[in-house]
Amino acid sequence: GADVDAGTNVVTGADMATGTNTATGESTTHSPDFAKIRLDFPVLAREVNGRPLVYLDSAASSQMPAQVAERIDHYHRYEHANVHRGIHTLSQEATDAFEQTRDRVQHFLGAANRSEIIFTSGTTDSINLVAHSYGGSTLRPGDEILLTQMEHHANIVPWQMIAERTGAKILVADVDEHGNLDLDDLRTKLSNRTKIVALVHVSNALGTVNPVQTIIRMAREQGAIVLLDGAQSAPHQPVNVQELDCDFYAFSAHKVCGPTGFGILYGKKELLEAMPPYRGGGEMISRVSFEGTTYEEPPFRFEAGTPPIAAAIGLGAAIEYLQSIGMEQIALRERELLEEATKKLAAVDGLRIIGNPAERSAVLPFVMDGIHASDIGTLLDKQGIAVRTGHHCAQPIHDRYGLDATARASFAFYNSSEDIDRLVEGLEFVKTFF
Ligand code: PMP
Numbered sequence: 476g477a478d479v480d481a482g483t484n485v486v487t488g489a490d491m492a493t494g495t496n497t498a499t500g501e502s503t504t505h506s507p508d509f510a511k512i513r514l515d516f517p518v519l520a521r522e523v524n525g526r527p528l529v530y531l532d533s534a535a536s537s538q539m540p541a542q543v544a545e546r547i548d549h550y551h552r553y554e555h556a557n558v559h560r561g562i563h564t565l566s567q568e569a570t571d572a573f574e575q576t577r578d579r580v581q582h583f584l585g586a587a588n589r590s591e592i593i594f595t596s597g598t599t600d601s602i603n604l605v606a607h608s609y610g611g612s613t614l615r616p617g618d619e620i621l622l623t624q625m626e627h628h629a630n631i632v633p634w635q636m637i638a639e640r641t642g643a644k645i646l647v648a649d650v651d652e653h654g655n656l657d658l659d660d661l662r663t664k665l666s667n668r669t670k671i672v673a674l675v676h677v678s679n680a681l682g683t684v685n686p687v688q689t690i691i692r693m694a695r696e697q698g699a700i701v702l703l704d705g706a707q708s709a710p711h712q713p714v715n716v717q718e719l720d721c722d723f724y725a726f727s728a729h730k731v732c733g734p735t736g737f738g739i740l741y742g743k744k745e746l747l748e749a750m751p752p753y754r755g756g757g758e759m760i761s762r763v764s765f766e767g768t769t770y771e772e773p774p775f776r777f778e779a780g781t782p783p784i785a786a787a788i789g790l791g792a793a794i795e796y797l798q799s800i801g802m803e804q805i806a807l808r809e810r811e812l813l814e815e816a817t818k819k820l821a822a823v824d825g826l827r828i829i830g831n832p833a834e835r836s837a838v839l840p841f842v843m844d845g846i847h848a849s850d851i852g853t854l855l856d857k858q859g860i861a862v863r864t865g866h867h868c869a870q871p872i873h874d875r876y877g878l879d880a881t882a883r884a885s886f887a888f889y890n891s892s893e894d895i896d897r898l899v900e901g902l903e904f905v906k907t908f909f
Contacts, residue, residue: 481861490796492560496502500616501635506804507808509888510891515541515542515796516538516540522800523856524787524856524857524859526859526860530861531709531884532883532885533862535709536729536730537729538732539732539734540793543733543734543789543793547629547734550569550789552804558570558573559758560758564578566820573788574783574790575788575791576787576791577594577665577791579791580790580794583794585717585799586716589774590747591743591744592729592739593742594739595737595776595777596738597736597739598725598726599629600737600738602629602630603633603753605740606637607631607636608750608751608752608777609671609750610641611640611751612750613670614637614643614670615641616642616643617642617643617672618643618669619644619645620637620644620645620672620673621647621661621664622645623648623656624648624649624871624872625871625872626871626872627867627869628868629705629706633674633725638730642734643670648674650683650872653834654678654683655683656685656686660692661690661693665693667698667699669698670699671699671700671701672699672700674690675703675831676704677708677711677838677895678709678869679706679864679867680838680840680867681830682885683709684712684834687701687703687721688720691719691720699738700723701722701723702717703725705726705728706727706730707838709726710726710731711887713803713806715743723741724739724741726739727787728789728793731797732796733786733792733793735786736783737790739790744773747774748865750776752777754777754781756777757781758779758780759776759779761777780814804869805888806886809837810837812837812886812895813839816837816839817839818849819898820839826843826844827841827843828841829876829878829879829881838886839884840883841882842878846906848882852882853865854901854905854908856902856903858897858901859897862882862885863882863883863885864881864883865880866879867881867883
């Protein structure tokens with residue numbers, strides 16, 4: 476393990492299993508010992524309703540390894556002080572630990588500059604920042620914002636609000652019956668009126684991994700900028716914003732084994748530099764007077780007020796943890812779990828998996844004949860199995876398929892084959908009630 480800060484050592488099951496190269500933070504080629512890694516997650520050892528917990532709701536929020544919880548606890552016990560403005564040692568230490576997360580995120584996303592990493596309260600906040608600051612300052616009546624039918628409400632509603640304010644128009648690219656984006660439809664809806672394309676990298680409702688590189692190229696040709704909602708991609712695959720060439724990329728700490736209330740907006744330097752502040756207050760100014768105020772440069776221009784310091788430090792520890800396993804290894808492991816789960820769920824009589832996209836992340840939405848999704852969720856919970864049910868904050872895509880709700884099993888690298896078997900067994904039990 477590498478030192479996080481102040482002598483807190485983060486040693487993961489992955490470190491022990493693989494001989495992780497802590498200098499680079501990337502794992503070596505040996506396959507990590509995922510059975511050992513699972514032991515890093517104390518919650519996975521508990522019982523729920525008298526049965527060992529099976530946690531299949533990581534798309535809503537991932538679980539936190541002990542290393543991250545301990546790092547946050549250590550900060551609260553021994554290192555807490557406000558950041559950036561303190562001359563005393565404790566404040567400087569807190570600032571160093573806090574700002575170290577910016578470096579870690581820069582490395583995690585492959586960003587060119589640390590000033591391109593903005594701390595926000597989560598994906599939702601990141602998208603609102605772009606909509607209000609970038610959209611609010613650049614959109615004119617008749618300009619177009621292109622979204623897709625599979626967006627999370629967080630990537631719909633902020634655009635509706637800004638469209639109403641600016642007179643811009645929202646267009647929506649279709650999704651086909653398999654859950655793939657209809658690229659022909661998207662192409663016809665892209666024009667030189669399109670100023671912003673905002674789309675989900677990986678769908679939380681379907682698991683679809685969108686061909687974002689192709690879409691970004693198509694958008695560029697029309698002179699549009701592209702925002703990627705990375706809430707479901709950052710946790711599950713390597714992401715490099717320079718290779719993708721996206722303009723903005725947003726994700727949430729609580730889906731990458733970190734704490735709630737914190738997230739990231741990556742933005743290209745030249746765009747951020749031209750954007751007005753989103754919220755005003757302390758920390759984001761250069762000079763304040765009643766005659767007029769000047770603003771800080773990015774990232775601080777967008778970070779008014781005392782930030783969630785412990786959460787930022789927690790995200791830093793979470794990224795260090797994930798990198799000690801390796802994002803490639805995580806993606807491979809989750810692909811195995813997805814294949815196994817798809818095969819075993821498809822064999823359950825009366826169960827239908829929704830969508831069959833060309834590329835899928837470890838998210839499996841399904842419905843069952845004659846059984847409402849919420850009953851599936853309730854009866855699985857009675858057996859200690861946690862899945863999500865409902866519209867998953869993506870009502871338009873459910874409308875597209877004529878569904879009011881699905882049950883959704885979502886997997887992370889800490890899940891196991893036993894979890895999948897328990898799910899199948901649980902579903903057979905659910906059927907006995909109907
Ligand atoms: N986009 C997607 C694709 C998501 O899955 C989520 C979380 N369910 C969000 C945005 C919103 O994330 P948060 O609630 O952390 O802001």
